[in-house]
Amino acid sequence: MNFDLIISNISRDIKLTNEEVDFFISLLEFKVIEKKKYLLRTGDICRYDYFVNSGCLKVGYVDDKGTESIIKFALEDWWVVDLDSFLHCKPSFYFLQAIEETTVFQISKSNYDLLHQQIPKFEKFSNARWQNGFIALQQRIMQNLSLTAEEKYLHFKAKYPNLELRISQKLIASYLGISPEFLSVLRKKRATSLS
Amino acid sequence: MNFDLIISNISRDIKLTNEEVDFFISLLEFKVIEKKKYLLRTGDICRYDYFVNSGCLKVGYVDDKGTESIIKFALEDWWVVDLDSFLHCKPSFYFLQAIEETTVFQISKSNYDLLHQQIPKFEKFSNARWQNGFIALQQRIMQNLSLTAEEKYLHFKAKYPNLELRISQKLIASYLGISPEFLSVLRKKRATSLS
DNA sequence: CGTCTATTTGAATGTACTCAAAAGCGGTGG
DNA sequence: CCACCGCTTTTGAGTACATTCAAATAGACG
Numbered sequence: 001m002n003f004d005l006i007i008s009n010i011s012r013d014i015k016l017t018n019e020e021v022d023f024f025i026s027l028l029e030f031k032v033i034e035k036k037k038y039l040l041r042t043g044d045i046c047r048y049d050y051f052v053n054s055g056c057l058k059v060g061y062v063d064d065k066g067t068e069s070i071i072k073f074a075l076e077d078w079w080v081v082d083l084d085s086f087l088h089c090k091p092s093f094y095f096l097q098a099i100e101e102t103t104v105f106q107i108s109k110s111n112y113d114l115l116h117q118q119i120p121k122f123e124k125f126s127n128a129r130w131q132n133g134f135i136a137l138q139q140r141i142m143q144n145l146s147l148t149a150e151e152k153y154l155h156f157k158a159k160y161p162n163l164e165l166r167i168s169q170k171l172i173a174s175y176l177g178i179s180p181e182f183l184s185v186l187r188k189k190r191a192t193s194l195s
Numbered sequence: 196m197n198f199d200l201i202i203s204n205i206s207r208d209i210k211l212t213n214e215e216v217d218f219f220i221s222l223l224e225f226k227v228i229e230k231k232k233y234l235l236r237t238g239d240i241c242r243y244d245y246f247v248n249s250g251c252l253k254v255g256y257v258d259d260k261g262t263e264s265i266i267k268f269a270l271e272d273w274w275v276v277d278l279d280s281f282l283h284c285k286p287s288f289y290f291l292q293a294i295e296e297t298t299v300f301q302i303s304k305s306n307y308d309l310l311h312q313q314i315p316k317f318e319k320f321s322n323a324r325w326q327n328g329f330i331a332l333q334q335r336i337m338q339n340l341s342l343t344a345e346e347k348y349l350h351f352k353a354k355y356p357n358l359e360l361r362i363s364q365k366l367i368a369s370y371l372g373i374s375p376e377f378l379s380v381l382r383k384k385r386a387t388s389l390s
Numbered sequence: 391c392g393t394c395t396a397t398t399t400g401a402a403t404g405t406a407c408t409c410a411a412a413a414g415c416g417g418t419g420g
Numbered sequence: 421c422c423a424c425c426g427c428t429t430t431t432g433a434g435t436a437c438a439t440t441c442a443a444a445t446a447g448a449c450g
Binding site for chain 2: 137
């Protein structure tokens with residue numbers, strides 16, 4: 001089992017001693033999720049915090065009208081959880097599904113709480129995580145308010161280069177909040193204007 | 196000076212001793228902002244974290260096209276800051292402006308850091324704050340993806356009852372990401388269908 | 391009272407969606 | 421290795437939701 005990725009992820013924000021690293025690792029469980037399988041289904045309680053070690057997950061939901069939307073892609077080196085469900089032990093609104101074969105390290109709620117008690121530094125790590133998450137979501141809201149569909153698409157490509165190669169257009173459209181047909185039109189427009 | 200509101204706000208997440216309360220209060224500065232005055236202008240560094248004691252602020256920005264958008268209203272009992280600017284001492288993207296005459300308690304960055312060092316419990320408070328903020332923003336993104344303008348307006352009314360009475364339609368439109376003219380049409384539509 | 395801004399109203403326009411059909415692509419089984 | 425099936429992507433026509441612009445009306449404030 002290779003813990004390099006997750007340890008270096010954490011080390012960007014806090015410095016751990018070897019003993020702390022060992023303790024942290026002892027709380028992790030490794031899991032493989034096959035393509036299209038669910039890590040969490042809508043309505044289930046999210047009992048783990050997940051770190052994506054390889055592959056890619058989508059975080060999404062189905063609205064009143066029956067339309068599925070994606071609110072986030074979680075690639076390797078990303079943490080992901082349905083926070084509201086995890087913190088408050090309530091049924092999840094979002095689902096987590098593997099887009100590719102994916103491996104994760106998961107931490108149960110009780111181990112998560114234990115970790116924060118035993119190593120208060122993790123409170124700092126958590127803080128940085130949610131603060132950065134907040135800043136990123138605020139930017140996304142700002143872009144939703146100000147940008148046209150085409151501009152959102154260009155921003156997406158700039159922010160996640162190469163992700164287009166791994167993920168279907170349909171999912172990207174669903175993340176951007178536009179119809180797949182319209183995304184197809186936008187792509188064609190760009191392709192022709194560049195040639 | 197009445198500290199009841201801010202102390203009870205904090206006490207919802209962490210329990211403080213009398214000494215801790217006194218220490219916390221000693222770090223606060225009180226400030227009155229007249230209607231339409233700025234607490235923070237775009238490009239300035241956000242050097243304080245603010246707690247709104249009375250009144251109402253708007254958090255907004257001006258995009259490339261010169262359009263102003265609002266990303267958040269901060270009412271009494273809300274904390275507000277340009278987090279990215281405050282944490283990383285970089286020029287702010289957002290501005291903070293008083294919609295009504297507003298009073299705030301502000302904490303400087305250095306006092307904020309001191310507070311977290313001296314009373315580690317505040318790390319827990321911060322955590323709760325940004326986790327809740329994250330959950331709320333995620334919901335807003337979800338609503339932007341799934342709802343029509345009319346539905347967004349109804350959700351806004353349900354979430355912030357009475358706020359319509361204090362804030363101009365133009366600002367609400369700017370928060371919802373729709374044109375003020377179209378909001379006027381929506382309101383008329385509802386008014387006539389209810390009569 | 392006059393000025394300035396917010397709101398309403400309507401017409402013309404545009405952006406993006408829906409629906410339907412065709413074409414492309416990838417995986418699976420024979 | 422090819423043929424078929426299912427899903428994704430493309431394409432186009434018609435439509436809906438929301439915007440822009442302009443002008444009229446209403447409100448707020450000194």
